[in-house]
Amino acid sequence: MKFAVRTRPASVLPGVHGPARVHRRTASLLGRLSEGDVVVLDHVDMDRDTAQALIDAGVVAVVNASPMISGRFPNLGPERLVEAGVLVVDSAGAEVFERVKDGTALRIDGGVVHAGETLVATARELTPDVVRTEMGRARSGLTAQLESFTHNSTEFLRREQDLLLHGHGVPRTATEIAGRPVVVAVRSHGWEDELAGIKPFVREQRPVLIAVDRGADALAQARHKPDIVVVNAASDDLPSAAVLRKARDVVVLVQPGAPRSATEPFERLGIRPLRFETTATTEDAALLLASAREASLIVGVGMHATLDEFLDSRRSGLASTFLTRLKVGPDLVDAAALPRLYDGAVRPRHLVGALVAGLVAVAAAISVTPVGQQWVDDLSPRVTSATSHLIDNVEGMLP
Structure with missing residues (x-):
């Protein structure tokens, strides 16, 4: 049973x-x-x-x-x-x-x-x-990684010395960058807070917006239109075709000597990509693009600032990131720090300065009219008399 x-x-x-x-x-x-x-x-x-x-x-x-x-x-x-x-x-x-x-x-x-x-x-x-x-x-075994990093940095500098030192190979974009501030946006952990923190800067300074990979989709979702999108032809992390079509420039990274077919997928989408032959990462290529085209300031959103993040997120391109930061260092500001330097707020001294300038301008305009001339003629004797009286009082007080 x-x-x-x-x-x-x-x-x-x-x-x-x-x-x-x-x-x-x-x-x-x-x-x-x-x-x-x-x-x-x-x-x-x-x-x-x-x-x-x-x-x-x-x-x-x-x-x-x-x-x-x-x-x-x-x-x-x-x-x-x-x-x-x-x-x-x-x-x-x-x-x-x-x-x-x-x-x-x-x-x-x-x-x-x-x-x-x-x-x-x-x-x-x-x-x-x-x-x-x-x-x-893992932290105790980091010494071996740093030795490998030193070797990789030397090799990267040898391969990319013309790009790093002279900006050779950087494509010329339709978007004018020279003399303008640039925001380079990389989608990463906590980047939304950084982007929200620089809204006053973006609103008032109208910087060139450069998006890296899927950062273009993220910028579009935040109601910002990327001017330039930098992507890697071999990456699976590509933004949507709709966002790519709306960008004024699409810069596609390919390996040095890559055939023309490397950018054909973008051409089939109706996009005219700009080839950028380099072994740098997309994030670093965006920074080098802004630097080579003489941006007045580069604000990095979603960049990796700490040593742990630096090693964690860029291990394959660690040498690229390190040398790129050395290249653009004087012009690069982290978005997390920007609100401490610039918040776009109007302070009392700004209002007082604007008021004084306005009063001076109005007074200058009135002084050249017939009425203004009459006022000046009427006030001149009084000002002269008051000045003389003040001088006599001062001299009388002297021993």
């Missing part, structure tokens, strides 16, 4: 539940995530901007086939995910991609990943203590 076996519904089993969204490349996942998803990816040393994008999409868990913190440098992504309450497990192994299909209902309990009743992977859960320990080890 068979007895019925009662199984508990998956929803009441312990752990975090959600449909799987699977892809080895994180950039390919970001555009199709929904709230409650479990992300399965392969991303070594996840940076903070990527982590924030996952948080903003509303994911409840991240399953990483690779280590979240390899120890090469202190990357900030895992710490941000854990702080936001996202369950993070890593080192799940490449087999997870064979066992989990897109849309599969997953359950993660600690470091164990289940698909229904099937054990998919045994991984490591990143708790705050684990993240803290791993980050400490």
Whole structure:
């Protein structure tokens, strides 16, 4: 005789539940995530901007086939995910991609990943203590990374010396930059606050707006029209075609010596791209463009200012970023600091100055009229008499 076996519904089993969204490349996942998803990816040393994008999409868990913190440098992504309450497990192994299909209902309990009743992977859960320990080890191993950075900087300077030292190869844009302030906007964590902080500056100074990659879409959403958009031809992080068409100039980065076909996808969209042959990152290319075209001031929105962010978000282009900052250093102001220097507020001294200037102008205008001349003639004897009386009093007071 068979007895019925009662199984508990998956929803009441312990752990975090959600449909799987699977892809080895994180950039390919970001555009199709929904709230409650479990992300399965392969991303070594996840940076903070990527982590924030996952948080903003509303994911409840991240399953990483690779280590979240390899120890090469202190990357900030895992710490941000854990702080936001996202369950993070890593080192799940490449087999997870064979066992989990897109849309599969997953359950993660600690470091164990289940698909229904099937054990998919045994991984490591990143708790705050684990993240803290791993980050400490990564910081202590940073010396080797800095030695590699020194070598990469030398190589980058050798390849791009004409660009860095003389501005050779920078395309000439239809947008006039010389003598004007420029805002270079990069979409990153916290960039919205920086953009809001410089609204008075943008409103009054009318700077040239240069957007980098998806920063063009973000600027458009904030009701700003980018004048120039800088993108990488090989990137998956491209802005929408509608925003590209509205920009006056679209600068496309290609590798030195790349064929004409590298920019054909943009031409098929009805865009006439400006080729920029360089190995610099898009962010750095935008700064070099503004500098080479003699911008009076460059305001960076969403740039990476601290050492941790610098290493975390630009590891592949670290030498490019470092040398570019040296090049544009005297002209570059971080948007976070700009409100402390310029807030656009009208102060009492401004009103007094405007009032005095207005009164002087009115007096000068009246003085050349017949009535004004009559007033001057009537006042002159009185002013002369008062002046003489004052001088006599002063002389009388002297010994």
